[in-house]
Amino acid sequence: MQPSHAELARTLAAGRLPATASVACRPGLFPVRHLTDGDGRLLLLAPADGGLTDALRPVDGADDTAVVLDIPDVPPVAGAPSMGRVWVAGWAVALDGAEARAAALDWAGHDPTGDLLDVGRGQVLHRVDVAEIRLERAGLTVDVDPDEYAAAAPDPLHAIEFDLVADLADHHVEEMTGYLRRQLGPAVGREVPRVVRLDRYGFVVRLGERLARLAFPRPVADRADLSRLLHPVLCPRCSHNHAHEAA
Template identity: 75%
Template sequence: MQPTHAEVARTLAAGHLPATAHIACRPGPLPVRHVTDAHGRVLLLSPRDGAVTAALSPAPGTDDTALVLDISDVPPVAGAPSLGRVWVSGWATLLAGDEARQAALDYADSDPASDLLDVGTTQVIHRMDVAEVRYERHGVLVEVDPDEFAEAEPDPLRAIEFDLITDLADHHVEEMAGYVRRQLGPAARPGDEPRVVRLDRYGFLVRLGARLARLSFPRPVADRHDLAHLLHPVLCGRCAHRDEAA
């Protein structure tokens, strides 16, 4: 099992990666702070008197502004492949009153930034209604349906992927190497030193020298606790030996 294009696009746009905005009829691009809410709409947080807010000021007679968000993956560790790049296009509208307060709460679900408390005074929130999503990886460009993008769930492990991989590298190298060799069987070459370089809800990617191998979980995991439960037999040597004996 692997994530769909819509799931990867939602993961990249979730808000943990840097983004730049190309705003219609404005110089740029401009760096922006953003998250994607539970409905797949992008929320932009910016200073009231800042360059982003000024650039998003609608033209006379309109109440929204067209823009494109450009977001590229940043691999968590050296030797890890990139998940690619996503462009999210749509129209941004400045929120006020109850809508702005609710948007701040929605924003805090993904990023509890302290300056969300200043929304309505020194900070503003724009909501971007998504019209088009394009996802690119290895030179292949895919159009993602906006409804599928909205319905997809971002990967629950992406924000903590670096911490998880670092923990495996610091404390469980031998256990993971043994597990990978058992799973790969004859495909594991002598001298290979398996190293986990990516993790997602469906499995993990292992680097073996110049090669990469993907190993899938028996089921998608829900969160860090669920992942720990699923990997416990792998990381607990005695459990692994007992299971093999059985």
């Protein structure tokens, strides 16, 4: 098992990666702070007197403005493959009043930045209703169905992937090397297997110049669930002692 195109797009667009915005009929690219709400819509937070806010002001009596966010992946460690790049296009509307307050609370639940206290004065929140999603991965570009994108959930481990991979490399090399060799068998050869990425479905393992994917028995829900799943691997002596005591 591995992430679907819709899940990859939602994970990349979740708001943890740097993004740039292109605005219809406006030159240039704008760095943008963004998050994705539960329905897959984008929220953009920008200074009220900044270039992005100015570019997103509707013209000619329109109610909204076309915008495209470009969000490339940033792999967690050297030698890790990229998840790809996503372009999310839609229609941006500036929020005010109750809508702005609700969006600010939604944002604060993921990222309680102090700038949210200034929404309506020095900061502006825009909501982007998504119309088109394109995902580029390994040199191939695919269109992602907007309904599938909206229904998909971003990966629960993505925000802490760097910490998890670093912890395995710093503190569990012996246990993980033995486990990966047992799971991958002859495919390992003489290479030292190294976990370079992980998601809810499993590990991506580097074997010299090659990459292999090792699936979990089931998708994991969060960090605690991952810890429970890996506990027998990372602490085999603990598991053995527990089994002995139970017997």
